[in-house]
Amino acid sequence: MNAPVHHQTLVTPAHPKALASGQFKVTARDVDVYYGEKQAIKDLSIDIPDRSVSAFIGPSGCGKSTFLRCINRMNDTIPTCRVTGDIKVDGNDIYDPNIDVVQLRAKVGMVFQKPNPFPKSIYENVAYGPRIHGLATNKTELDEIVEKSLRKAGLWEEVKDRLQHPGTGLSGGQQQRLCIARAIAVNPEVILMDEPCSALDPIATARIEELIDELRQNYCIVIVTHSMQQAARVSQLTAFFHLGTLVEYGDTDEMFTAPQEKRTQDYITGRFG
Amino acid sequence: MSDHIVKSYDEDLSQLKTMLAQMGGLVEQQLDDAIDALTRRDTALADRVIQNDERVDVLEHQIEEKAILTIAKRQPVARDLREIMVAIRMASDLERMGDLAKNTAKRTHAMSDQLPRKLTAGVTRMGRLAQVELKNILDAYSRSDAEMAMEVWRSDEELDALYNSIFRELLTYMMEDPRNISICTHLLFAAKNMERIGDHATNIAENIHYLVNGKPLGEGRPKKDVTSAMRIGLEETDDR
Secondary structure (H helix, E strand, C coil): CCCCCCHHHCCCCCCHHHHHHCCEEEEEEEEEEEECCEEEEEEEEEEEECCCEEEEECCCCCCHHHHHHHCCCHHHHCCCEEEEEEEEECCEECCCCCCCHHHHHHHEEEECCCCCCCCCEHHHHHHHHHHHCCCCCCHHHHHHHHHHHHHHCCCHHHHHHHCCCEHHHCCHHHHHHHHHHHHHCCCCCEEEEECCCCCCCHHHHHHHHHHHHHHCCCCEEEEECCCHHHHHHHCCEEEEEECCEEEEEEEHHHHHHCCCCHHHHHHHCCCCC | CCCCCCHHHHHHHHHHHHHHHHHHHHHHHHHHHHHHHHHHCCHHHHHHHHHHHHHHHHHHHHHHHHHHHHHHHHCCCHHHHHHHHHHHHHHHHHHHHHHHHHHHHHHHHHCCCCCCHHHHHHHHHHHHHHHHHHHHHHHHHHCCCHHHHHHHHHHHHHHHHHHHHHHHHHHHHHHHCHHHHHHHHHHHHHHHHHHHHHHHHHHHHHHHHHHHHCCCCCCCCCCCCCHHHCCCCHHHHHHC
C-alpha cells in the first residue's frame, strides 16, 4: 500500500508561502478515521495556514471530504464514525470532551455541495445563527449583521429589496452565496467548503470563486473540489489525497506545474487508472 | 509515463511530438544542404534550400496551432503543460535555425568559383559541428533525455571556440588582401549563423531540462564567443 505521509514532508520546500506565514490555523497529527471497520483516513498529518485557501483534491473516496468534515466535527453525526489522533484549531484540541461543538461549528463554518438554505426568508437565513449565538442585542444590530454578511458574500445588492422573500426562491448561485453569508454571519475563522460549485453553472461558479478569493483576506478557507482547474484557480495550497492518505500538500503553483509525487502528477494530468 | 484516461489526449501530445520530429528532420536536411551548397558553391542546391524554408515556417505554424488547440481543449497541467510549452518554444528555435540555414545558403551566390578552398574550410567545419549538435538535441528531445540534452548544452563551447578562431582567421585573410574582404565578410556571417544555430540548440537543451525536471536550468551557460570584443588591428600588426 501507500507509504504514510511523514511529518517532515508536511512543510515541504514546495510550500514556502505556508512557511512564510509562519502560523497555522488548523493542525492535524496522526489522524485515523474509521467508518465501522473500514478505515477512511490513514495516519494523516497536515498544517493549514491562516488567511489562505487550501484545496483538497483527489478521486472519489480518497478521504478528502471525510477529513474536511473532521475539522468541525461534522462526522459526529455519523454513528459508526470514529476519529483518532489530534486535530487542533488555533492550538485547541477540537476533540476535547469539554469542547462545545456548537461553538466550534460557529468558529469553523461549513458550506455544502448543494445550496441548502433554510425554508425561510433571505433575512432569516442569515439572522438565525447570530440570534441563537446571541451576537446581537437588538433588531438594529441584527440588521447590521445581516447586511454586512450579505455584502461580504457579494449578495446584498441583488437581494436588499427582497429580504423577506424565501431564500429557496433564489437562483442556485445566489443560494450558495446566501449559505456563505449564513456561515459568515456567526464570525467564523475557518470556512470549510465541500464542493461548493459543483451544482452551479460557470458564471455562478466564477462569482463564488471571486468571493473565495476576497474572503481569504480574513479567513482560513479549506475547499474540497473535484475541479482541478478550480483548485488551481482559487487556492494557494493544494493537498492531494489518495486512498485515505495525504500524498502531497504544497504550493498550488508548483503542484500544477511540477508536482513532486508521481501519483499527484498522474491524477492531475488525468492518467489515473 | 502511463496513458491518459482520455486516449485522444495522448494522441494530441504524440502528434505534437511527431510534428516536431518532422520539423527537426527538415531543418537538419536544410542545414546539411546549406553547408554543402556553400562548400561546393552549388547555387542550385542553395536555391532549393531557400525555397524549402517555407516548409519549415509552415510546420512551425502547424505546431503552434496544434499546441494552442490542445491547451484550449485539455487545460493541460504539470508535465503535459510543460510538454506543450516546450513544443512551442522548440518550434520557434527550429524555425530560427531554418532561417539561419537559409541565410547561409543565400551567401553561396556571393562566392566565386575561384574561391580557395581553405577559405570555406573553417565554416564547413563549424557547420558539421552545428549539425552534430542539432542531431543530438533532436535525439535528446525524442527520448526526453535531459542528461543527453545537457551534453549538447556543454558541447556548444566547442562551436564557440571554433567560431573565435575562424573569426581571427578570416580577419587575417582580409588584411592580407583587401580583395578578400567581400567574400570573407560573407563567410563571417555564415560562421556566425552556425554559431547561432548552436545557441538555439542550447536553448532547446534548456527546454528539455525544464520538461524533464520541472525546473528551469539554474546556471548560465559559459559563453565562449569572445569575438564581440576581439580586435586584430593595425596596432597589433605594427607590434610584430
